[in-house]
Amino acid sequence: MGKIKVTPCHIQGLYVIEPEVHKDARGYFVETYNQRDFKEAGLDMVFVQDNQSMSAKGVLRGLHYQKQYPQGKLVRVLRGRVFDVAVDLRADSPTYGQWFGVELSEENMKQFYVSPGFAHGFLVLSDTAVFAYKVTDFYHPGDEGGLAWNDPQIGIQWPIEEGTELILSERDKNWGGLKDTFRF
Numbered sequence: 001m002g003k004i005k006v007t008p009c010h011i012q013g014l015y016v017i018e019p020e021v022h023k024d025a026r027g028y029f030v031e032t033y034n035q036r037d038f039k040e041a042g043l044d045m046v047f048v049q050d051n052q053s054m055s056a057k058g059v060l061r062g063l064h065y066q067k068q069y070p071q072g073k074l075v076r077v078l079r080g081r082v083f084d085v086a087v088d089l090r091a092d093s094p095t096y097g098q099w100f101g102v103e104l105s106e107e108n109m110k111q112f113y114v115s116p117g118f119a120h121g122f123l124v125l126s127d128t129a130v131f132a133y134k135v136t137d138f139y140h141p142g143d144e145g146g147l148a149w150n151d152p153q154i155g156i157q158w159p160i161e162e163g164t165e166l167i168l169s170e171r172d173k174n175w176g177g178l179k180d181t182f183r184f
Helices: 035-040
Strands: 004-008 014-019 021-024 027-030 049-056 060-066 073-079 081-088 099-105 111-114 118-124 128-135 144-146
Touching: 060 081, 073 081, 073 099, 073 118, 081 111, 081 128, 099 111, 118 128
Parallel strands: none
Antiparallel strands: 004 014, 014 111, 021 027, 049 128, 060 118, 060 144, 073 111, 073 128, 081 099, 081 118
């Protein structure tokens, strides 16, 4: 096995990935992606684009997906902490409508792989967070869809600290619930 630990989640198609971290008096070195190690672990995807965002505490981005050009996403946090969530939108999946969440941070250096067919989003828990992700398909304007972050049918348990005011885009405030959303 390579230099990563891959833990499948209870929802098929979601994986928490922990790379090997080499620390010494100078700091650390970590290999965040190695195609050979991923393939050996059963994750044989091809990434075509890298993205990065910076957000303030209380920003909730999502839940987003691409309809006709679904993307697999390998996400990680370079600075700060986020609570990252994926919701299964695969119509024939036994876990359709279920969610999984994981805390990603610069300290734990965990990564999260979200297969195509999921809605994805995150909540910033630290003062700021720098979020990076690789995707398996290009972004196609006009192909995006979304799901309400607070849909009671899904029941995501966001770790929102008391007194935190959520910051959402206008688009993210207006997505519909699971019953109205796209299915893969």
